[in-house]
Amino acid sequence: MRKEYLSAPLPFVGQKRMFAREYKRILSTLDDNAVFVDLFGGSGLLSHITKYNKPNATVVYNDYDNYRRRLENIERTNKLLEDLREIVKCCPRHKLIDKSTRERIFQRLEREEQSGFVDYITISSSLLFSMKYVLSLDELRKEGMYNNIRKNDYSCNGYLDGLVIESCDYKELFNRYKDNPNVVFLVDPPYLCTEVGAYNMSWRLGDYLDVLTVLQGKRFVYFTSNKSSIVELCEWLGNNQNLGNPFANANKVEFNAHMNYSSHYTDIMLYRIA
Numbered sequence: 001m002r003k004e005y006l007s008a009p010l011p012f013v014g015q016k017r018m019f020a021r022e023y024k025r026i027l028s029t030l031d032d033n034a035v036f037v038d039l040f041g042g043s044g045l046l047s048h049i050t051k052y053n054k055p056n057a058t059v060v061y062n063d064y065d066n067y068r069r070r071l072e073n074i075e076r077t078n079k080l081l082e083d084l085r086e087i088v089k090c091c092p093r094h095k096l097i098d099k100s101t102r103e104r105i106f107q108r109l110e111r112e113e114q115s116g117f118v119d120y121i122t123i124s125s126s127l128l129f130s131m132k133y134v135l136s137l138d139e140l141r142k143e144g145m146y147n148n149i150r151k152n153d154y155s156c157n158g159y160l161d162g163l164v165i166e167s168c169d170y171k172e173l174f175n176r177y178k179d180n181p182n183v184v185f186l187v188d189p190p191y192l193c194t195e196v197g198a199y200n201m202s203w204r205l206g207d208y209l210d211v212l213t214v215l216q217g218k219r220f221v222y223f224t225s226n227k228s229s230i231v232e233l234c235e236w237l238g239n240n241q242n243l244g245n246p247f248a249n250a251n252k253v254e255f256n257a258h259m260n261y262s263s264h265y266t267d268i269m270l271y272r273i274a
Helices: 017-027 045-053 067-072 074-087 099-115 120-127 137-141 170-177 205-214 230-239
Strands: 035-038 058-062 164-166 183-187 219-222 251-260 263-271
Touching: 017 045, 035 045, 035 170, 045 058, 045 183, 058 170, 067 074, 074 099, 074 120, 099 137, 120 137, 170 183, 170 205, 183 205, 205 230
Parallel strands: 035 058, 035 183, 058 164, 183 219
Antiparallel strands: 251 263
């Protein structure tokens, strides 16, 4: 019997496992033969849940972050984690890993890199604090590491079965399906004011606002958070429709600032004095 996953098989920033039950309730109200287009597919969890509960529907998963490559290498990742468990077996669980053990871990990861793919996001979840991820060995060397290594293997059997898998800009995918009267768009962009370092993108405010254009006149399920304030922003714009751009014709000066080695931001000064 096919398994329904209510969380992604491998760690992913921003997966929608907390929404799974409520999302399934929404799905139950939609057509069984609808076309669901997951514009920001991420870990594929929304696409998987949709196809599992609507087996006759067409479900398009936009795997822009190449999550499927991580799934294809899941056995390799399991073997790597098995070796890391052996390396840290003398280190207390959830405690800082000592320097000599760190070096043995780095040596093992270097060998794995030389022979192929390393899923650093998954490895991060076993060596770093919760929800902290790195994308390379160089980044990992900068972090304090802890013995949080997962004890069980990962599995993804059947997770992507039946999905139409794409990998393209969400606007391209939207344009391809926007005229289909039976389409429902799943819209889960990286949240405004949230770290997007683990995604294959670099967004500005305008990019987040551009996403809202796909909602007008379409059926959709849209995700955001109160941290982004995007809903509050839209309500404010709706109440001030005649404002226009208050910074039109203003001059802009930018300076890069750094808080520490991994945190930086841009100071912006806008001025119009003529």
